[in-house]
Amino acid sequence: MTDTDSATVAHLTAREPVVTGPEMLASLVPPPQFDTATFDSYRSDDAYPSQAESKDLLQRFAGRGAVAKKSGFFSRAKKEPEMKPGVYLDGGFGVGKTHLLASIYHAMPARRKYFGSFIEYTALVGALGYKNTVDLLRGADLICIDEFELDDPGDTMVMTRLLGELVASGTKLAATSNTPPNALGEGRFAAQDFLREIHAMSDSFETIRIDGVDFRQRALDGRAVVCDEAQYLGAIAATAGTASDDLFIDVVRHLAKVHPSRYIRLIDGISLVGLRDVEILTDQSEALRFVAFVDRVYDAQVPIVATGVSLDEVFAEEMLGGGYRKKYLRAISRLNALTHSAQLQSTP
Numbered sequence: 001m002t003d004t005d006s007a008t009v010a011h012l013t014a015r016e017p018v019v020t021g022p023e024m025l026a027s028l029v030p031p032p033q034f035d036t037a038t039f040d041s042y043r044s045d046d047a048y049p050s051q052a053e054s055k056d057l058l059q060r061f062a063g064r065g066a067v068a069k070k071s072g073f074f075s076r077a078k079k080e081p082e083m084k085p086g087v088y089l090d091g092g093f094g095v096g097k098t099h100l101l102a103s104i105y106h107a108m109p110a111r112r113k114y115f116g117s118f119i120e121y122t123a124l125v126g127a128l129g130y131k132n133t134v135d136l137l138r139g140a141d142l143i144c145i146d147e148f149e150l151d152d153p154g155d156t157m158v159m160t161r162l163l164g165e166l167v168a169s170g171t172k173l174a175a176t177s178n179t180p181p182n183a184l185g186e187g188r189f190a191a192q193d194f195l196r197e198i199h200a201m202s203d204s205f206e207t208i209r210i211d212g213v214d215f216r217q218r219a220l221d222g223r224a225v226v227c228d229e230a231q232y233l234g235a236i237a238a239t240a241g242t243a244s245d246d247l248f249i250d251v252v253r254h255l256a257k258v259h260p261s262r263y264i265r266l267i268d269g270i271s272l273v274g275l276r277d278v279e280i281l282t283d284q285s286e287a288l289r290f291v292a293f294v295d296r297v298y299d300a301q302v303p304i305v306a307t308g309v310s311l312d313e314v315f316a317e318e319m320l321g322g323g324y325r326k327k328y329l330r331a332i333s334r335l336n337a338l339t340h341s342a343q344l345q346s347t348p
Contacts (some may be wrong), residue, residue: 001084008242013254017265021128024261025136028114028124030144031299033103036203039064042099054089058100061087061174062107081260084206086163086173088148088194091210093330097176100210101144110141117299118149118159119292123261125158134162140171147158147295147330148177148194156326161197167204182250224311224332225339232274235305241271247265248278248308255289263296270302272342278308282316288324290314291331298334303342311335 019027030037039059043053061083087104089097105115114137117123125133137143143166149155163173177194197204227235236243244267246254258266267273281287297304304311312335315328 009236009245010215010242012244012246012266013250015266017258017262019262019265021124024124024127030102030105030115030117030121033242033301034099037102038106039098039103040101042096045212049178050184050209050211054208054210055100058087058104061102063109064107084148084204085167086148086205087297088205088209089176091262092212095210095212097210097304098146099148101174105142105144108142112140113142114140115144117146117295119260121145121159121269122155123259130158134165138169140166142172147177148175160200164201223341224336226310227305227307228306232305232307236274239272242269243272243274244270246272246276248275251275252286252290255293260292263293264300267300267302268296273297273302273304275304275306278311279313280309280313284319287315287319291327294331294334298338304335304338305342311339
C-alpha cells in the first residue's frame with residue numbers, strides 16, 4: 001500500500017473486538033448524533049403533514065403532550081384516549097423516524113430505558129441467552145427498537161416473544177423499520193408486514209405513518225463520492241485522529257469473522273473509514289454483513305472515503321430486486337451521506 005505515515009492509520013482487518021453481555025446492555029442508548037435529539041429539534045416537512053401529526057402523537061406517548069383543557073368552570077378536563085403500550089413508526093428511510101424514536105427516549109421520564117437496533121437486541125439474546133435477557137430487561141419502563149427487521153423469521157419470533165413478556169410486566173415499546181421512500185405499495189404495506197410478523201403482539205402496537213422523502217438526499221446529488229488514489233491518500237493524511245485504511249474486499253471478508261454485535265467496536269477511535277478498490281458484491285451473506293457494518297458506521301457518524309466502484313453501486317442489481325431490497329437501499333442512502341460528509345470534512 002502507498003505510504004500514509006503522515007496520519008495515524010489503523011487497519012480494521014487487524015481488529016478482533018470482544019464485547020461482553022453487560023457491555024452490550026450498557027451500550028443500549030441512542031447513537032451519538034441523537035444524544036440531544038428532542039421533539040423541538042425535529043424539523044417536520046410542511047409538504048408532509050403526517051410528520052408534525054406524528055410528532056404530536058409521540059409526545060403524548062412519551063408523557064409530554066399538551067394538558068387537556070376544561071370546557072367550563074365545573075367541567076372535567078377531557079381525557080385523551082389511552083394509547084397502546086407500543087408505537088410503531090411506519091415510513092421510508094430518511095424521514096426522521098430515528099430522531100423521533102430518540103426523542104421519545106429522552107423525553108420519557110423513566111428510571112430504566114433502553115435504545116438499540118434490532119440486531120443489538122438479538123445479539124444480546126445470543127450472548128446472554130433468552131432467560132437472562134428477559135431477567136435483565138424486565139422492569140424497564142421503555143424499550144426503543146430501531147430498524148426492526150422483518151426478514152428473519154427466527155429472530156422476529158424471538159423478539160416477539162421477548163417483547164410480549166416485557167409488555168406483560170408494564171414496559172412501553174417504540175419501534176421503527178425502514179421502507180423505500182415514495183414507493184407505492186412497498187411503503188404502504190410496511191405496517192401490515194410488521195403487524196403480521198409480530199402477530200402475537202399486534203394489538204399492543206399503534207401504527208403511526210410518517211410520509212416524506214429521504215432528508216439525506218435533499219442536499220446531495222444522489223451518488224456516492226469516489227476518490228482517485230491521490231484524493232484518497234490526501235483525505236487520510238488530513239484526518240485529525242485515526243483513519244482506517246483497508247482493501248474493501250479484505251474488510252468484507254473480515255466481517256465474516258466478527259459477530260455483527262461487535263461491528264461498532266471495529267471503528268472505536270476511528271475518525272475516517274478508508275476503503276480501497278471497492279467492488280460489486282454478489283454474495284448475499286457478504287452484502288448483508290456489509291449493510292450491518294454501514295449501519296454502525298452511520299450510527300457513529302464516521303465519514304467514508306473510497307476508491308473503485310461507487311458505493312451506491314456496491315450491491316449487485318439482482319440483490320436490489322430481491323427480498324432484502326429495503327436494507328440495501330437504506331445502506332446506499334447512508335453510504336452516499338457518509339462519503340459526502342468525508343468530502344465536506346476535507347474541504348478547507
